[in-house]
Amino acid sequence: MRILIARWMVTVAAAAALVCGSAAAQAPRAGQAAAGAAPTKPIPRTAEGKPDLTGTWQAGGVSITGEAGAPPLHPLPPTKYRAPRREPIPYQEWAAAQEKTFTVLDDPTSQCLLPGVPRIVGMPMPLEIVQTPKEVVILYESFRAYRRIPINDKLEHPDDLTPTWMGDSVGRWEGDTFVVDVTGFNDKTWLSGLGSIHTEKLHVVEHYQLNDDDTLSYTATVEDPGALTKPWVTGSVLRRPIDVRVEEYECIENNPDNEHIRKAMEKEKK
Numbered sequence: 001m002r003i004l005i006a007r008w009m010v011t012v013a014a015a016a017a018l019v020c021g022s023a024a025a026q027a028p029r030a031g032q033a034a035a036g037a038a039p040t041k042p043i044p045r046t047a048e049g050k051p052d053l054t055g056t057w058q059a060g061g062v063s064i065t066g067e068a069g070a071p072p073l074h075p076l077p078p079t080k081y082r083a084p085r086r087e088p089i090p091y092q093e094w095a096a097a098q099e100k101t102f103t104v105l106d107d108p109t110s111q112c113l114l115p116g117v118p119r120i121v122g123m124p125m126p127l128e129i130v131q132t133p134k135e136v137v138i139l140y141e142s143f144r145a146y147r148r149i150p151i152n153d154k155l156e157h158p159d160d161l162t163p164t165w166m167g168d169s170v171g172r173w174e175g176d177t178f179v180v181d182v183t184g185f186n187d188k189t190w191l192s193g194l195g196s197i198h199t200e201k202l203h204v205v206e207h208y209q210l211n212d213d214d215t216l217s218y219t220a221t222v223e224d225p226g227a228l229t230k231p232w233v234t235g236s237v238l239r240r241p242i243d244v245r246v247e248e249y250e251c252i253e254n255n256p257d258n259e260h261i262r263k264a265m266e267k268e269k270k
Helices: 006-023 093-099 258-268
Strands: 053-057 127-131 136-141 146-150 170-176 177-183 202-208 214-221 232-238
Touching: none
Parallel strands: 146 170
Antiparallel strands: 053 127, 127 136, 136 146, 170 177, 177 202, 202 214, 214 232
């Protein structure tokens, strides 16, 4: 079992965001290769001719100690592709003010609650994609989460959705890109890092694009008329971690006493 406690989860998630952000500044969008880079090899395809996304992927590898310059927990091969440029979340005035009131102890994942979409994709633990002609299933090591994404060309959702942590996902192929429409969220998750709140009006459109160097470019366009002034784009480049598979993850077993940590932080401020 890979030992991961909630406090460490908050740290590495933030570190992963920083890694993604620094890489993002080098190129404007996911799936775009570095200038002058030549294709490596044809992308694998299914019997139906679709890009084969099947396999284990990971968005970031960071040190388990959180120390700068330490070797990554899960080594990832190099890639010529870069994540989309990440801009600040365009919050409405009320949401921006509320965001500033949160600390890491308010993070839902510190209480072993699901990260939501798109945040879970950037977690520094692997995920596994299982692809069939009728649906795509994503199994996440983090928080034992999973998503079943039926393929529906009209991207139609059920009429009786109950707001949930991970939302309701429907996908379709647009050329070689797998597009996923996600809606039906509750307002209890964070979009990315510290205090990145949203409302139940959240709507996410994901794009998964398989690249010729055996990487997977991921882009998410986030809309929320209840909290944002305009759409926000985030994303990452997923790679195949070396000698890693999706393992058991038990957050509660390793979760520290948040109230004890909160009191310790208050004493440090005095």
